[in-house]
């Protein structure tokens with residue numbers, strides 16, 4: 001039974017209110033008949049068999065757990081997939097996804113990328129026999145880099161942290177023509193603003209730690225697919241590798257997702273106001289926000305998504321200012337991560353992208369003056385006041 005479908009900002013949010021009976025084939029005792037509004041946490045490692053050769057549909061929580069399954073159903077529905085798999089972190093989802101490929105396979109990837117992804121590619125995938133070509137996937141010459149060994153194109157849009165936009169539909173056409181998988185990391189816009197599967201992607205990846213969880217209180221990761229063969233292969237991998245999300249963490253993300261729509265709208269509203277405020281600040285030299293008309297990806301993002309999100313990267317006049325901001329913010333916290341109700345400021349040079357070689361980092365525009373902001377749901381005046389005082393550097397120290 002599907003209910004709800006609350007409408008926020010003109011977008012129908014397909015958060016489904018399912019009954020507590022998690023599937024038709026389970027024992028009556030497992031169906032919650034209490035009327036509980038919140039889905040139960042099935043904190044169990046294993047499930048009793050009714051008899052030899054008989055199953056309730058659940059055997060062992062590494063393979064499947066009702067709370068995780070409920071979360072997976074909700075997330076699959078948000079991304080219009082046929083299946084979603086919930087992992088213990090975004091990186092765990094990435095690790096399983098890359099097990100789809102055999103030694104010798106070649107992957108084309110966005111150059112500006114989440115730092116942990118680059119670390120995984122460079123330190124683990126290459127050791128496992130994959131080869132990676134990093135490209136600015138927002139440019140049209142991507143096809144020139146496809147080789148006979150190429151198996152997949154991996155993109156982030158917007159990218160972390162420089163907010164580059166790639167045309168998902170055009171990239172999907174190229175992928176289809178060459179029989180490659182298109183994998184899209186949709187963490188930054190979340191399914192509320194963007195649905196890559198609808199635009200031709202084969203696999204959507206999320207760090208559920210970010211907007212889906214939304215409260216900076218748990219790690220999670222997701223892979224969402226629209227093809228049965230991929231779903232089956234990934235289900236084999238998650239149970240074999242054992243990186244599925246635990247019941248309690250599944251419940252936390254289930255709770256987070258209930259407010260996805262209102263949080264995304266509130267975070268975005270703050271981001272728009274702050275991006276426009278930053279542009280006019282004398283110590284800020286450049287603002288990268290997808291919602292600004294002068295952003296090079298503005299039009300493409302507008303065509304393929306329903307919003308610009310709440311991630312802002314900006315350059316300040318010198319490294320001293322950047323360090324001063326990080327040390328002086330009060331309401332805003334200096335911490336890694338993003339997508340929660342709390343506004344966080346990040347220094348990609350020493351945090352998320354510290355493992356990326358300096359030359360590569362600078363080529364992507366990640367400098368000692370680069371700051372990344374994930375706006376939360378605090379009052380925008382309080383956030384601006386905090387940024388204002390943090391950007392004020394006393395003449396005498």
Ligand SMILES: *Cc1c(COP(=O)(O)O)cnc(C)c1O
Nearest residue numbers: 089090091114160187207209220
């Ligand atoms: C955080 C993040 C990841 C990794 O997810 P974890 O949950 O931290 O393991 C991957 N991609 C992007 C874009 C991220 O922001």
